[in-house]
Amino acid sequence: MMRISSGRGQPTMQSTQTTDAVVIGAGAVGCAVALRLAQHGIISHVIERDHIAFNASGYAWGGLSAHFGSGVPGPMTKIYREAIDKHIQHYEQVSPEASHDWQLQRITSLSLADDETTATALAADAEWMRSEDFDAELIGPNEIYELESSIRPGMIAASLINSGWELDSYTYTKALADECERLGVTFASGTATSVSIVDGKINSINLNDQARIDTPLVVAATGPWVSQIDGIPELPIKPIKGEIIRLERDGNDLQNRVGFSGFNVGRKPDGSVWAGTYEWDRGFNRNITEEGRNHIMNGVTSYIPSLTGLKTIKTTACLRPVASDGIPIVGASNAADGLYYANGAGKKGILLSLSMADWIVDLVLNDIKPPAIVSPARFENI
Numbered sequence: 001m002m003r004i005s006s007g008r009g010q011p012t013m014q015s016t017q018t019t020d021a022v023v024i025g026a027g028a029v030g031c032a033v034a035l036r037l038a039q040h041g042i043i044s045h046v047i048e049r050d051h052i053a054f055n056a057s058g059y060a061w062g063g064l065s066a067h068f069g070s071g072v073p074g075p076m077t078k079i080y081r082e083a084i085d086k087h088i089q090h091y092e093q094v095s096p097e098a099s100h101d102w103q104l105q106r107i108t109s110l111s112l113a114d115d116e117t118t119a120t121a122l123a124a125d126a127e128w129m130r131s132e133d134f135d136a137e138l139i140g141p142n143e144i145y146e147l148e149s150s151i152r153p154g155m156i157a158a159s160l161i162n163s164g165w166e167l168d169s170y171t172y173t174k175a176l177a178d179e180c181e182r183l184g185v186t187f188a189s190g191t192a193t194s195v196s197i198v199d200g201k202i203n204s205i206n207l208n209d210q211a212r213i214d215t216p217l218v219v220a221a222t223g224p225w226v227s228q229i230d231g232i233p234e235l236p237i238k239p240i241k242g243e244i245i246r247l248e249r250d251g252n253d254l255q256n257r258v259g260f261s262g263f264n265v266g267r268k269p270d271g272s273v274w275a276g277t278y279e280w281d282r283g284f285n286r287n288i289t290e291e292g293r294n295h296i297m298n299g300v301t302s303y304i305p306s307l308t309g310l311k312t313i314k315t316t317a318c319l320r321p322v323a324s325d326g327i328p329i330v331g332a333s334n335a336a337d338g339l340y341y342a343n344g345a346g347k348k349g350i351l352l353s354l355s356m357a358d359w360i361v362d363l364v365l366n367d368i369k370p371p372a373i374v375s376p377a378r379f380e381n382i
Contacts, residue, residue, distance in 0.1 A: 025046075045187075275297070
């Protein structure tokens with residue numbers, strides 16, 4: 001069978017096939033799951049409704065951070081830090097060639113304050129981060145403007161954090177897929193419409209073109225579309241739309257990630273400046289909007305005025321799968337033996353992709369359960 005990726009034609013499935021496993025979704029999580037399964041001798045079919053890295057995995061900012069997010073400070077802090085370590089190890093092991101380099105790099109973040117209330121909150125954040133051995137401190141105006149002179153006057157403090165990483169999420173996801181293909185994993189185009197359950201066990205998966213794949217193992221890594229598949233319980237996951245603007249800007253400033261009032265700006269390795277992000281709940285509508293662009297540009301120019309009027313290289317929009325409690329859902333379904341979830345990580349999908357894959361493989365092969373905080377058992381009837 002042909003394999004698919006961006007820029008290549010989409011094959012059709014044969015009417016009936018048999019495989020060790022099916023992974024639904026060719027984003028970062030789905031590709032990571034397929035890779036880890038293949039490395040342990042389970043060769044899967046990956047079914048993707050669009051293209052590899054088409055949605056959130058292709059358009060994400062690519063941040064890998066453990067100092068913020070759902071469950072932080074708290075039980076997810078350690079999990080996020082371990083996930084960063086997995087990325088560093090994977091990058092060193094693969095040593096990607098230049099054309100496939102997802103450019104994993106350490107980054108510094110500035111969160112700005114122009115009033116005492118915000119400055120006090122940032123000071124408290126920096127204090128708990130230091131207590132968890134993050135490299136974080138509160139700095140004053142002189143240091144702020146030495147680091148980034150384009151920030152408007154009036155900032156009185158900032159948290160300076162040297163504990164984050166970034167990567168190119170599209171290239172990273174494509175590299176995972178390439179690794180999968182080298183191990184014999186098949187990528188094919190199709191929309192999963194239903195799973196068939198016989199005697200309480202997964203028996204097959206059915207596609208929109210009437211094709212069927214017989215398999216004892218299905219991993220749902222579909223993003224927010226998961227509950228559109230008949231036979232899979234309705235998961236407490238909804239799509240949250242995010243938009244990012246890529247700007248053309250001369251110079252070499254904004255090497256730090258500069259945040260203020262929920263907005264972020266930073267220069268990427270290709271020299272473009274990314275501004276974002278606008279997040280909203282609009283169902284499955286992933287169209288780029290003038291409303292989103294205006295919201296982002298009004299926000300970022302409020303603290304970096306020189307971004308006004310720059311040429312837009314590209315605007316992207318994607319749908320992130322966000323669980324109702326903000327924590328991913330990873331583990332075995334109680335609806336059928338052989339059905340597993342790897343979904344709902346939201347902004348942390350890229351960060352947690354390798355961890356989620358390892359949890360699934362440990363569960364399938366060794367019956368080692370994922371951390372309780374991500375278990376589907378925290379919800380009823382899924």
